[in-house]
Amino acid sequence: MTTLDTTPAPTPVPALAAPAPAPAPAPAADPLSVWPASTAEPRQGDIEVGGVPLAECAERFGTPVYVLDENEVRDRCRGYRAAFPEAEVLYAAKAFLCRAVAHWIEEEGLGLDVCSAGELELAVTTGFPPDRITLHGNAKSPRDLETALRLGVGRIVIDSPSEIARLAAAVGPDGRQKVMVRVVPGISAGGHAKIRTGTDDQKFGMSISDGYAQHAIVRILDQPQLELTGLHCHLGSQVTSVRPYLAAVRRLVGLMATLRRQHGLLLPELDLGGGHGIAYRPGDPVLDVAALARRVRAELASACAAAGLPVPRLVLEPGRAITGPAGVAVYRVLAVKRTGGQVFVAVDGGMSDNPRPALYGVRYAPRLTGRHSAAASAPVTVVGRHCEAGDVLAADVPLPADVRPGDLLALPVAGAYHLSMASGYNLVGRPPVVAVRDARARLLVRRESLDDIRGRDVGL
Ligand SMILES: *Cc1c(COP(=O)(O)O)cnc(C)c1O
Numbered sequence: 001m002t003t004l005d006t007t008p009a010p011t012p013v014p015a016l017a018a019p020a021p022a023p024a025p026a027p028a029a030d031p032l033s034v035w036p037a038s039t040a041e042p043r044q045g046d047i048e049v050g051g052v053p054l055a056e057c058a059e060r061f062g063t064p065v066y067v068l069d070e071n072e073v074r075d076r077c078r079g080y081r082a083a084f085p086e087a088e089v090l091y092a093a094k095a096f097l098c099r100a101v102a103h104w105i106e107e108e109g110l111g112l113d114v115c116s117a118g119e120l121e122l123a124v125t126t127g128f129p130p131d132r133i134t135l136h137g138n139a140k141s142p143r144d145l146e147t148a149l150r151l152g153v154g155r156i157v158i159d160s161p162s163e164i165a166r167l168a169a170a171v172g173p174d175g176r177q178k179v180m181v182r183v184v185p186g187i188s189a190g191g192h193a194k195i196r197t198g199t200d201d202q203k204f205g206m207s208i209s210d211g212y213a214q215h216a217i218v219r220i221l222d223q224p225q226l227e228l229t230g231l232h233c234h235l236g237s238q239v240t241s242v243r244p245y246l247a248a249v250r251r252l253v254g255l256m257a258t259l260r261r262q263h264g265l266l267l268p269e270l271d272l273g274g275g276h277g278i279a280y281r282p283g284d285p286v287l288d289v290a291a292l293a294r295r296v297r298a299e300l301a302s303a304c305a306a307a308g309l310p311v312p313r314l315v316l317e318p319g320r321a322i323t324g325p326a327g328v329a330v331y332r333v334l335a336v337k338r339t340g341g342q343v344f345v346a347v348d349g350g351m352s353d354n355p356r357p358a359l360y361g362v363r364y365a366p367r368l369t370g371r372h373s374a375a376a377s378a379p380v381t382v383v384g385r386h387c388e389a390g391d392v393l394a395a396d397v398p399l400p401a402d403v404r405p406g407d408l409l410a411l412p413v414a415g416a417y418h419l420s421m422a423s424g425y426n427l428v429g430r431p432p433v434v435a436v437r438d439a440r441a442r443l444l445v446r447r448e449s450l451d452d453i454r455g456r457d458v459g460l
Contacts, residue, residue, distance in 0.1 A: 350384010
């Protein structure tokens with residue numbers, strides 16, 4: 001973090017070319033490093049994504065608006081397929097799903113990982129092949145399982161012992177369903193306690209260390225309708241080191257070796273889940289996907305060789321690494337206030353479209369767009385419009401000192417776990433999603449209107 005001078009500059013300072021102060025601070029990360037690759041600033045202060053000025057999207061679709069760079073999503077899919085040509089890559093739909101995204105994922109050759117009948121049915125009814133879909137969930141409802149079986153989902157990941165008999169009964173004596181087992185490898189990884197799912201003290205999966213997982217697997221083998229294809233684990237989210245994945249490979253191959261020895265079982269698949277960390281602010285650590293591919297491949301080969309096992313087919317489930325950096329949220333400033341020694345810049349969205357700051361304490365790096373400001377930067381706190389003090393999008397970030405109501409703020413890395421977690425708080429209505437590509441913008445999801453909200457409100 002550089003220290004910012006809060007006194008107004010007497011002369012205009014170009015937005016991205018401030019002279020280096022002495023003594024020189026650590027080199028600042030490129031402010032555009034967390035933006036989609038297509039991001040450009042053809043005129044100072046006018047940010048374009050996918051060839052479309054963000055200010056034009058705001059004008060045309062209103063604010064707040066979520067802008068999704070289609071080519072960035074597709075390129076990220078291609079990047080995974082190139083890094084892991086031997087693996088099956090499933091996009092974790094919970095990060096963000098709409099019909100267009102389902103098409104892009106399908107066209108790029110990825111599969112899909114879903115957690116509910118809703119995600120599953122949206123994908124299948126828009127043409128996504130059900131056999132390329134995996135259903136997860138620590139508590140699948142009867143409707144989730146019924147929908148999965150009716151639509152012919154590829155695999156169901158069993159998360160608890162009570163699911164086994166239930167699923168076998170639902171499949172029926174003549175049916176057959178591929179399943180995996182979610183195991184807990186006992187590895188702590190992930191960017192925040194609320195998104196760590198690889199340890200024994202959280203609700204997902206069945207533990208290897210206490211024998212729960214092995215016990216469940218034996219019960220699955222007793223059900224001829226259930227075809228066990230492999231082990232699954234998901235360590236958590238925002239993992240920025242390769243090492244926990246290598247540890248997971250060793251633990252899971254160890255369990256596979258035990259199952260081979262004790263039950264003569266050979267499992268053809270190994271699913272390492274997702275959680276690949278991305279940068280939300282310039283300079284944040286990220287998971288190196290190329291290094292992950294190289295080292296997981298090597299670890300899997302050596303662990304399997306040592307155990308005398310054939311190498312299973314790898315399955316991966318990135319979510320935010322596919323859509324997160326492809327999205328930009330554009331807000332309009334409604335109020336600027338100086339209080340308690342801080343400058344608060346309040347925008348027309350916040351925790352109802354992006355609950356991540358309130359849930360995990362994350363912070364973003366917004367930028368002014370739509371006009372050029374010659375004012376020097378000064379630190380401000382960007383807050384939302386909702387009735388909670390925790391509705392903070394960015395703390396102590398530099399914005400031009402003349403930021404004022406009516407300005408547009410663009411917040412990058414908004415493509416995952418924003419709208420998919422959006423709420424109806426304060427009845428402001430959820431923002432629209434606009435795809436940009438080749439200098440064209442098109443509406444994917446329209447803004448939620450008061451009529452939409454009123455339409456569900458049927459009692460008096
Ligand atoms: C959430 C989740 C993912 C995706 O996590 P990201 O952090 O978005 O990559 C993958 N697999 C499972 C089982 C998940 O629950």
